[in-house]
Amino acid sequence: MSKDPRFDAGAMHEHEEDEAKKDPRRLGRKRMFDEFECPTCSAHNPFTEFGDNDEVTCGYCGAYFIVKITDEGDLTLREG
Numbered sequence: 001m002s003k004d005p006r007f008d009a010g011a012m013h014e015h016e017e018d019e020a021k022k023d024p025r026r027l028g029r030k031r032m033f034d035e036f037e038c039p040t041c042s043a044h045n046p047f048t049e050f051g052d053n054d055e056v057t058c059g060y061c062g063a064y065f066i067v068k069i070t071d072e073g074d075l076t077l078r079e080g
């Protein structure tokens with residue numbers, strides 16, 4: 001049985017994710033987050049994965065933000 005090429009692609013992707021976990025800032029603006037701290041009420045919000053220019057809503061106070069990732073891979077939120 002020949003190897004499924006999709007499997008190899010998936011394995012490579014997984015490897016890249018591992019590398020990114022070691023040093024997520026190397027991704028810069030491509031870095032993805034799955035949680036954020038609300039600047040308005042300071043609540044910690046687990047969220048579906050989001051990145052630069054995505055929109056997030058605080059589950060506690062309902063505030064709405066546009067995500068901005070800096071070139072250094074830092075998460076910032078702008079009120080939307």
Ligand SMILES: [Zn+2]
Nearest residue numbers: 038041058061
């Ligand atoms: Zn909030």
